[in-house]
Amino acid sequence: MARKITYQQAINEALSQEMTRDPSVIVMGEDNHGGEGSPGEQDAWGGVLGVTKGLYHKFPGRVIDTPISESAFIGAAIGAATNGLRPVAELMFVDFMGVCFDQIFNQAAKFRYMFGGKAETPVVIRTMYGAGFRAAAQHSQCLYSLFTHIPGLKVVMPATPYDAKGMLIQAIRDNDPVIFCEHKMLYTLEGEVPEESYTVPFGEANVVREGDDVTVVTLGRMVHFSDQAAQAMQKKGVHVEVIDLRTTSPLDEATILESVARTGRLVVVDESNPRCSIAGDIAGIVAQKAFGDLKAPIEQVTAPHAPVPFSGALEDLYIPSVASIEGAISRVVEYRK
Amino acid sequence: MATELTKERLLEAYRTMRTIREFEDRIHADFSTGEIPGFVHLYAGEEASATGIIMHLSKADYIASTHRGHGHCIAKGVDVMSMMAEIWGKVTGTCRGKGGSMHIADLEQGMMGANGIVGGGGPLICGAALAMKMRKTDNVAICFFGDGASNQGTIFEAMNLATVWNLPVIFVAENNGYAEATSSSYSVACDNIADRASAFGMPGVIVDGFDFFAVHEAAGEAIARARKGGGPTLLEVKLSRYYGHFEGDQQKYRAPNEVANIKAAKDCLTSFAKRVTASGQLSQSDLARIDSEVGALIDESVRRAKSDPQPTAEDLLTDVYVSY
Numbered sequence: 081m082a083r084k085i086t087y088q089q090a091i092n093e094a095l096s097q098e099m100t101r102d103p104s105v106i107v108m109g110e111d112n113h114g115g116e117g118s119p120g121e122q123d124a125w126g127g128v129l130g131v132t133k134g135l136y137h138k139f140p141g142r143v144i145d146t147p148i149s150e151s152a153f154i155g156a157a158i159g160a161a162t163n164g165l166r167p168v169a170e171l172m173f174v175d176f177m178g179v180c181f182d183q184i185f186n187q188a189a190k191f192r193y194m195f196g197g198k199a200e201t202p203v204v205i206r207t208m209y210g211a212g213f214r215a216a217a218q219h220s221q222c223l224y225s226l227f228t229h230i231p232g233l234k235v236v237m238p239a240t241p242y243d244a245k246g247m248l249i250q251a252i253r254d255n256d257p258v259i260f261c262e263h264k265m266l267y268t269l270e271g272e273v274p275e276e277s278y279t280v281p282f283g284e285a286n287v288v289r290e291g292d293d294v295t296v297v298t299l300g301r302m303v304h305f306s307d308q309a310a311q312a313m314q315k316k317g318v319h320v321e322v323i324d325l326r327t328t329s330p331l332d333e334a335t336i337l338e339s340v341a342r343t344g345r346l347v348v349v350d351e352s353n354p355r356c357s358i359a360g361d362i363a364g365i366v367a368q369k370a371f372g373d374l375k376a377p378i379e380q381v382t383a384p385h386a387p388v389p390f391s392g393a394l395e396d397l398y399i400p401s402v403a404s405i406e407g408a409i410s411r412v413v414e415y416r417k
Numbered sequence: 418m419a420t421e422l423t424k425e426r427l428l429e430a431y432r433t434m435r436t437i438r439e440f441e442d443r444i445h446a447d448f449s450t451g452e453i454p455g456f457v458h459l460y461a462g463e464e465a466s467a468t469g470i471i472m473h474l475s476k477a478d479y480i481a482s483t484h485r486g487h488g489h490c491i492a493k494g495v496d497v498m499s500m501m502a503e504i505w506g507k508v509t510g511t512c513r514g515k516g517g518s519m520h521i522a523d524l525e526q527g528m529m530g531a532n533g534i535v536g537g538g539g540p541l542i543c544g545a546a547l548a549m550k551m552r553k554t555d556n557v558a559i560c561f562f563g564d565g566a567s568n569q570g571t572i573f574e575a576m577n578l579a580t581v582w583n584l585p586v587i588f589v590a591e592n593n594g595y596a597e598a599t600s601s602s603y604s605v606a607c608d609n610i611a612d613r614a615s616a617f618g619m620p621g622v623i624v625d626g627f628d629f630f631a632v633h634e635a636a637g638e639a640i641a642r643a644r645k646g647g648g649p650t651l652l653e654v655k656l657s658r659y660y661g662h663f664e665g666d667q668q669k670y671r672a673p674n675e676v677a678n679i680k681a682a683k684d685c686l687t688s689f690a691k692r693v694t695a696s697g698q699l700s701q702s703d704l705a706r707i708d709s710e711v712g713a714l715i716d717e718s719v720r721r722a723k724s725d726p727q728p729t730a731e732d733l734l735t736d737v738y739v740s741y
Contacts (some may be wrong), residue, residue: 085657106551122462141551144582146578147469147574147577147578147581149574149577149578150455151540151570151571151575152540152543152571152574152575152576152577152578153540153578154537154540154543154577155537155539155541155571155575156540156541156542156543156547156575157538157541157544158540158541158544158545159481159529159540159541159542159545159546159547159548160544160547160548161544162529162541162544162545163479163522163544163545163548164548164552165544165547165548165551182571183537183540183541183571184532184533186533186537187532187534187537187541190520192516192736192737192739193515193736194512194520194530195512195515195516195520195522195524195530196510196511196512196513196514196515196516196736197735197736198512198522198523198524198525199522199524200739203555225669231737232737234740244463254739254740255739255740256738256739256740279669282593290475295423328739333539356556375682
């Protein structure tokens with residue numbers, strides 16, 4: 081498995097392979113190819129950051145540019161999914177959920193249950209999240225916890241190119257609505273990715289690094305920060321287990337609880353704001369179900385309760401750092417009653 | 418024109434309208450006894466719209482409905498027994514008791530769902546229509562919405578998208594004059610909802626919603642155009658609802674005798690009956706027979722709904738997902 085490609089290429093490859101396999105898979109979104117109705121080049125953009133580039137010419141008629149009307153085209157993707165297509169709609173930045181959330185949480189998420197099990201809505205909504213791009217408050221949020229809160233949605237958070245490909249293929253084949261969250265700072269990350277098609281199942285966390293002293297539960301870009309912190313702590317003789325949740329819904333509680341049972345110490349690292357967050361959720365579950373295993377209070381490393389700032393000087397302070405994760409790990413290790 | 422409809426089709430239209438009226442009247446009566454739970458929005462008075470439009474459709478054509486959706490469901494062929502059971506919250510209901518009045522859906526009948534969100538169906542119907550277009554069928558998709566939803570951004574976005582993609586969609590604005598308790602003469606900024614059609618590059622048509630034949634004809638033209646790839650139409654059906662926004666609404670915002678006057682002057686069932694009997698196309702006994710059969714059907718649906726079992730704890734957590 082020697083071939084290395086980027087996270088962005090892995091997503092493109094997953095789309096391409098699934099569109100080849102299944103003619104009912106279509107791609108739609110703002111400038112997913114770019115240039116529709118214009119006199120110049122078609123597929124001029126291939127998505128705002130080029131993730132869907134090349135699909136337009138490979139799959140004529142199946143990569144559809146939309147007006148900037150998120151309610152209309154996210155809703156249309158959902159409606160098409162109830163009528164035989166498997167659309168992959170792109171909500172360019174997750175921050176734009178605010179202009180189309182009704183279609184996602186009141187419509188797509190509810191159909192199956194509300195209609196007595198008689199509907200399937202196999203739609204994937206790909207969306208870009210996360211800070212670090214100097215994109216400021218309305219283009220940098222995480223917001224995955226808002227989707228995770230909603231029964232009926234599956235929420236997928238690939239941290240590596242391998243998972244990006246395998247989990248997107250899984251998402252497209254899944255018969256439930258899936259929110260597929262792509263961290264914009266990971267697009268250029270390279271990793272080993274098989275050329276053939278494969279799936280990564282949902283609800284199975286990835287133990288990125290094994291260790292018996294402290295459990296770090298994390299997701300998305302923070303997996304890499306946490307792993308760096310764990311490497312640094314290793315040099316100090318602290319063996320950290322790093323768990324990448326991979327999906328926040330469904331959630332692999334078993335892997336978390338099994339690890340905490342061994343380590344007795346938990347740090348949760350989550351790039352989003354702290355209130356009603358994945359970090360708080362995991363801490364709550366462990367406090368309730370593994371209270372007897374804990375040797376120290378649970379630490380949460382998150383962004384502060386503030387919007388994402390523009391200035392690089394501020395944004396770097398805003399995003400949880402490797403040093404702040406190391407600090408939290410040290411505190412739980414050194415804790416004495 | 419009435420002459421274009423065979424006797425069989427006229428009987429079918431009358432049966433559908435009568436079934437809707439009887440269904441709604443019965444729910445109105447049963448709601449007042451406190452036996453029916455939740456929010457219920459009745460379609461009585463508007464029967465000519467659902468019937469005149471949906472008679473042009475097949476199972477493979479889709480409709481998206483509203484919170485006032487019983488009439489659309491019945492006209493689209495959703496089973497009346499299961500609808501009544503659903504409204505009573507029973508496990509035998511269309512949605513196994515998990516949807517209720519505002520969420521009756523039956524995709525096998527091309528019924529994408531009543532919708533508790535005002536304007537929620539516009540985007541969804543565009544998707545259904547996109548799938549039809551991509552499969553190169555001549556199916557059409559109808560988005561029913563009210564004068565309240567006509568002011569929602571989702572409807573504006575959906576109308577724009579439908580024209581941009583040249584989708585086989587008919588947007589049907591059922592303007593009953595009131596969004597909840599607020600008059601459309603206040604809330605809609607232009608004289609007619611149909612006037613907005615030109616802003617979205619589609620024809621706008623106004624039709625008298627008390628007149629089944631007018632609705633049937635106007636819808637027929639729009640649907641035929643959509644089936645041939647001619648794109649969307651905005652059809653404004655001007656009509657009135659007899660009952661309140663929801664059951665329990667005393668309608669104090671309406672003029673004294675407003676509903677009674679409309680019923681006396683324009684009721685769609687009365688005018689239909691008058692027209693088809695005067696022309697000799699149907700006889701009084703034809704209509705009386707349908708009235709009696711529909712009455713028996715609704716009696717039976719209520720009888721079953723009352724005695725059918727409730728969902729149990731085992732049903733609480735099923736069907737949140739297709740796969741877990």
